[in-house]
Amino acid sequence: MKFGAYIKAARDRLNWTQPEAAKAIGVEQSYLSKLENGRNYPAEDVFDAILKVYAIDLSTLCSEVDDAELLRLKEIKQVRDRLAQHTRRKSKLAMHVAIAASAALAIGTGLITHELIAPETITYHYQHYRSYGVIRDGESLNLFDYAFRDQDQTVYNISEISARLDYDFIKTIERRGTVFVVPVEGGRRRYDFTHESTERLGNRNQMLVGIGAALAALGIAGLFAGLAIYSSKKVSQ
Secondary structure (H helix, E strand, C coil), X not given: CCHHHHHHHHHHHCCCCHHHHHHHHCCCHHHHHHHHCCCCCCCHHHHHHXXXXXXXXXXXXXXXXXXXXXXXXXXXXXXXXXXXXXXXXXXXXXXXXXXXXXXXXXXXHHHHHHHHHCCCEEXXXXXXXXXXXXXXXXXXXXXXXXXXXXXXCCCXXXXXXXXXXXXXXXXXXXXXXXXXXXXXXXXXXXXXXXXEEEXXXXXXXXXXXXXXXXXXXXXXXXXXXHHHHHHCCCCCC
């Protein structure tokens, strides 16, 4: 809004004629007419009188009058101080927005880059091991092998050993040889290698790519927002 239109609207709200308002302000009617028509701008004492007579709040005026108009009033100390305050405030806000946006952009592009340079799939080689059951302390580690090979059952009771069968399987990428032993409650378990398998699994986390893209987009939007804030024409309250 033009400054002249603003003070005319303020006068209209009071239902004053130009002569009545000019008298209250202490200026000629012709001078007030020029102010309202935008052909002239007030000196500091007249500006102060207008604010007082019309009960105008400076912050409200600065938020509703165009910046270009305020610049024409910059010789007035109150307006000049308000413009300087606004410039400092919007510069600080723009800086904070730019820092946050840059951080979001950096994190987002970092996530995307990390996932895109990773191979699409990764191959795992697994070793498979089997244990027949728990071997008690003092018993041979070959207990189950011997029992099922001892056909005359003179050494081992096959029925008893069969009742103790408790299979356990381990699948691991760690190569542990053909046989290894693990202490367990009640004794030990012997694990024998059975076979090797290969699995190919997807190695890219699409969720992280999506999050990265969202952060990058947010960062770019934030940078533009910071620029818009810094370049804004409006003086806020």
